[in-house]
Amino acid sequence: MIEAVGLTKRYGAKTAVHNLTFQVRPGMVTGFLGPNGSGKSTTMRMILGLDVPTAGRVTIGGRPYRELPNAPRQVGALIDAKAVHGGRSAYHHLLSLAQLSGIPARRVDEVLGVVGLQDVAKRRSKGFSLGMGQRLGIAAALLGDPQVLLFDEPVNGLDPEGILWVRNLMKRLAAEGRTVFVSSHLMSEMALTADHLIVIGRGQLLADMSVEDFIAANSAGFARVRTPDGEPEGREKLTSALVEAGGQVLPEPDGALRVTGLALPRISDLAHAADIRLWELSPHQASLEEAYMRMTQAAVDYRSTQDARAGFQQPAPGYAMPGAPVPPGWGGPGGYPVLPGEQPNPYAQQPPAPPQQAPRQPAPGQQAQPPAPQDRAAAAPPPPPVAAPPSGEAPPAPAAAPAPAAPEGAAAPADLTKRDSEDAR
Numbered sequence: 486m487i488e489a490v491g492l493t494k495r496y497g498a499k500t501a502v503h504n505l506t507f508q509v510r511p512g513m514v515t516g517f518l519g520p521n522g523s524g525k526s527t528t529m530r531m532i533l534g535l536d537v538p539t540a541g542r543v544t545i546g547g548r549p550y551r552e553l554p555n556a557p558r559q560v561g562a563l564i565d566a567k568a569v570h571g572g573r574s575a576y577h578h579l580l581s582l583a584q585l586s587g588i589p590a591r592r593v594d595e596v597l598g599v600v601g602l603q604d605v606a607k608r609r610s611k612g613f614s615l616g617m618g619q620r621l622g623i624a625a626a627l628l629g630d631p632q633v634l635l636f637d638e639p640v641n642g643l644d645p646e647g648i649l650w651v652r653n654l655m656k657r658l659a660a661e662g663r664t665v666f667v668s669s670h671l672m673s674e675m676a677l678t679a680d681h682l683i684v685i686g687r688g689q690l691l692a693d694m695s696v697e698d699f700i701a702a703n704s705a706g707f708a709r710v711r712t713p714d715g716e717p718e719g720r721e722k723l724t725s726a727l728v729e730a731g732g733q734v735l736p737e738p739d740g741a742l743r744v745t746g747l748a749l750p751r752i753s754d755l756a757h758a759a760d761i762r763l764w765e766l767s768p769h770q771a772s773l774e775e776a777y778m779r780m781t782q783a784a785v786d787y788r789s790t791q792d793a794r795a796g797f798q799q800p801a802p803g804y805a806m807p808g809a810p811v812p813p814g815w816g817g818p819g820g821y822p823v824l825p826g827e828q829p830n831p832y833a834q835q836p837p838a839p840p841q842q843a844p845r846q847p848a849p850g851q852q853a854q855p856p857a858p859q860d861r862a863a864a865a866p867p868p869p870p871v872a873a874p875p876s877g878e879a880p881p882a883p884a885a886a887p888a889p890a891a892p893e894g895a896a897a898p899a900d901l902t903k904r905d906s907e908d909a910r
Contacts, residue, residue, distance in 0.1 A: 486510055486664060487532060487633065491541030494527050494688075501527045502688040504541070509666045509683070511632070514659045516679030516696075517668040518777060520785045524688040525668045526564070529635055532666075533562055545633055557586040561626035562635040566618040571611030575602050575621050578610060579628060588629055596624040601650075615642030623651070633664045640674060652678045672774035684777070686784030696773060703780045704771030708749055710756075711741040711765035719761045726755045741765065 487509035494502040502524040509515045519525050530536040532543050534550035545553060545560055553559050569578055579593045597603045600620040605613075610621060619642050626634055636655075640648045655678050659665045669675055675682070675696075682699050684692040692699055712720045724734050724742065732747040744752060749768060756763050 487543070487545055487666060488547075489528070489532075489541065489543040492528065492531060492538055492543050493540040494524070494531060494536060495539045500688055502531070502538075502685075505685065505688070505690055506541075507683050507690060507693050509664055510681070511664040512659060512662050513680040514655050514665045514667060514678055515681045515683060516675045517666060517683050517685075518670075518672075518675065518781075519685040519691075520781055520787075522687075522786045523685050523784065525685065526637060527688075528685070529562070529564060529637055529666075529668065532635065533560070533564070535564075555586060555629075557582070557631070558588070558629040559631050560633045560635070561629060561631040562637075563619075563622040563626045563639055564635070564637050566615075566622035566641070569610045569618070569621065572609060574607050574609055575613075575624075576606040578621065579624060582625055582628055586629055592628060592630075596627045599627060599654075600624040616644060616647055619643055620647070623654075631663075633666075634658060635666045637668045638670070639667065640669065640671060648674065672772070672777055676773040684780065686781050687786070691780055691784070700771055700773055700776045703776035705745060706768065706770050708744040708747065708752055709737075709741055709765060709767050709769050710744055710752060710763065713762055713764055714740065716762070722759055723756055723761045726759050726761075727752065730755055743769075 489505050489507050492502055492505040493500070505524075505528060517525055517528075527536060531538050532545070532550065542549070550556055550560065573581070575597065576593060579596065580590060582588075583590060583593055594603070594606075597606050600623050602617065602620055602624065605617070610618070613621065619639060623636070623639060626636065639655075640651050643651065652674065655665055655667060659680070667675075667679065679696055681695055682692060683690070684699070692702075694702070710723070712723060720742070727734050727742075727744055727747060730747060730751065732752070733745045735743040737743050747755075749766060753763070753766060756766075
């Protein structure tokens with residue numbers, strides 16, 4: 486079992502992981518989820534003793550990794566599949582790891598067969614594809630037949646057959662009573678593989694629960710209802726009937742209605758009583774991806790902006806372009822409605838935008854403040870025209886305007902010539 490208590494890691498002024506406390510139990514696949522930069526890799530490195538915690542502790546079987554006797558036989562890990570000498574073959578890479586840990590050489594052939602690389606065992610690893618490198622990293626993790634396994638993005642670069650193989654491998658290892666800790670960004674794969682979830686955001690724990698409980702806590706099932714596109718009055722009439730019956734109705738970007746609080750037969754009866762045709766009435770069960778996006782939508786550090794060329798191509802009917810107005814009732818940067826009874830999390834609420842300061846009005850009896858220099862310059866009348874010189878005389882040269890002084894603390898303009906010469910050196 487892996488146990489972290491108050492785990493914290495700081496790099497200078499940046500806190501990568503803050504006060505993490507969780508347990509990874511044997512006999513199940515535990516998924517480790519979080520946005521990019523949330524601290525997942527740093528946490529795994531501290532579990533393996535590659536990084537020293539600033540505060541707190543993390544143990545494997547009650548002991549830190551560095552105190553485990555013959556650790557490769559107890560803990561296997563895939564953190565970086567590229568951490569292989571490119572001049573070595575797959576066989577000799579695994580053989581060197583086995584000799585360092587006192588593992589019999591016959592185990593190398595066994596794990597090469599498990600991951601399907603027996604036919605390329607003599608090839609140099611620098612010629613491997615991304616998926617082949619992942620298989621070699623998984624083979625290295627399985628080399629000591631350990632009871633604890635950590636995988637960071639194990640299906641990265643694998644084809645569908647390889648993804649299915651990794652999924653079944655994880656489940657089989659957990660069924661044998663091993664502790665399996667998997668970090669991944671593929672929500673659909675985690676939904677099929679993981680039994681338990683640990684979710685972090687900006688280095689802090691957001692959730693530690695089963696997959697079913699996580700989906701139930703951060704999403705809700707709803708009914709999707711659609712009326713004929715050419716009958717907007719029917720859509721409005723149905724919305725009123727559903728609201729009067731106690732349902733909650735939200736318009737979706739493609740024109741359908743999302744209805745919660747009413748069962749499908751009740752929605753059908755209300756539409757029939759109001760003489761409204763329905764083009765669609767279907768149940769929708771929330772997925773792990775929806776629940777994850779709802780919980781972490783405000784903990785994302787790297788968010789894309791609207792494409793400046795998005796307006797040059799018209800979107801297909803029913804498709805909402807990025808940056809389009811969010812339908813009424815939908816909140817949050819990800820466009821997800823707030824559900825009744827939804828569990829709050831530290832990053833669910835966005836900080837309010839700072840109010841714009843209105844120009845101050847002078848108090849009664851107080852003299853108005855003079856305008857700023859740039860305002861006086863903008864409001865100054867144009868200079869008077871210069872009188873023409875007498876015939877035969879050259880016109881006077883206009884006085885050179887003084888260069889505006891750079892504001893204090895402003896950076897000087899870049900000297901491109903100097904920069905290029907420095908780059909050349």
